[in-house]
Amino acid sequence: QVQLVESGGGVVQPGRSLRLSCAASGFTFRNFGMHWVRQAPGKGLEWVAIIWSDGSQKYYGDSVKGRFSVSRDNTKDILYLEMDSLRAEDTAVYYCTRDPGGGSWQSMLYWGQGTLVTVSS
Amino acid sequence: QSALTQPASVSGSPGQSITISCTGTSSDIGGYKYVSWYQQHPDKAPKLILYEVSNRPSGVSNRFSGSKSGNSASLTISGLQSEDEADYYCSSYTRSTTILFGGGTKVTVL
Numbered sequence: 001q002v003q004l005v006e007s008g009g010g011v012v013q014p015g016r017s018l019r020l021s022c023a024a025s026g027f028t029f030r031n032f033g034m035h036w037v038r039q040a041p042g043k044g045l046e047w048v049a050i051i052w053s054d055g056s057q058k059y060y061g062d063s064v065k066g067r068f069s070v071s072r073d074n075t076k077d078i079l080y081l082e083m084d085s086l087r088a089e090d091t092a093v094y095y096c097t098r099d100p101g102g103g104s105w106q107s108m109l110y111w112g113q114g115t116l117v118t119v120s121s
Numbered sequence: 122q123s124a125l126t127q128p129a130s131v132s133g134s135p136g137q138s139i140t141i142s143c144t145g146t147s148s149d150i151g152g153y154k155y156v157s158w159y160q161q162h163p164d165k166a167p168k169l170i171l172y173e174v175s176n177r178p179s180g181v182s183n184r185f186s187g188s189k190s191g192n193s194a195s196l197t198i199s200g201l202q203s204e205d206e207a208d209y210y211c212s213s214y215t216r217s218t219t220i221l222f223g224g225g226t227k228v229t230v231l
Binding site: 035037044045046047050059060061062095100104106107108109111112113114 | 122124153155157159161166167168169172173178208210212214217218219220221222223224225
């Protein structure tokens with residue numbers, strides 16, 4: 001079965017960096033686009049980034065563009081999110097998600113359990 | 122980009138049908154067929170219930186249906202059940218090659 005397991009969350013000071021990882025299993029990782037989606041405490045969902053299956057294309061939400069970078073290692077089946085210049089408003093649960101396949105990369109069929117990032121001094 | 126517009130809450134009695142609206146612009150909902158809907162129960166990860174406006178992933182009840190007209194999309198839940206009580210989010214692909222979510226709608230089963 002498809003499993004997505006995020007790690008790397010924690011408490012970080014404003015302005016610092018953090019890298020999240022997402023270990024994928026149960027499917028052929030290199031065949032699917034992968035997204036990061038976040039949810040601030042008590043708030044709604046916010047799309048963060050997508051990386052295509054082969055890593056050739058990456059797109060970002062306006063609030064993280066220029067500060068966050070998504071990457072993947074298709075030999076290790078791991079998705080990454082490098083977060084720089086962190087701000088208090090980046091505090092959220094970060095979800096790793098997978099698209100349904102078949103070219104439908106615009107939606108997210110499988111979700112991890114999420115990892116909490118808290119930006120605070 | 123501003124979030125897609127959803128009502129904050131919708132309620133209905135068991136067995137009834139309810140509809141949740143999701144309003145965007147011609148740069149997102151109005152321009153593409155890529156509208157998705159997600160259900161989220163408290164302290165759980167979201168679950169995809171509709172994609173490409175009206176397609177249901179395997180295992181999703183046919184009580185969930187979707188449609189789109191102009192710059193708006195809708196999710197209808199028929200035969201409302203207690204387990205449908207949750208938050209619902211719409212999303213759309215945008216002209217900027219990004220994904221935009223709605224603010225979420227809390228569904229209450231009376």
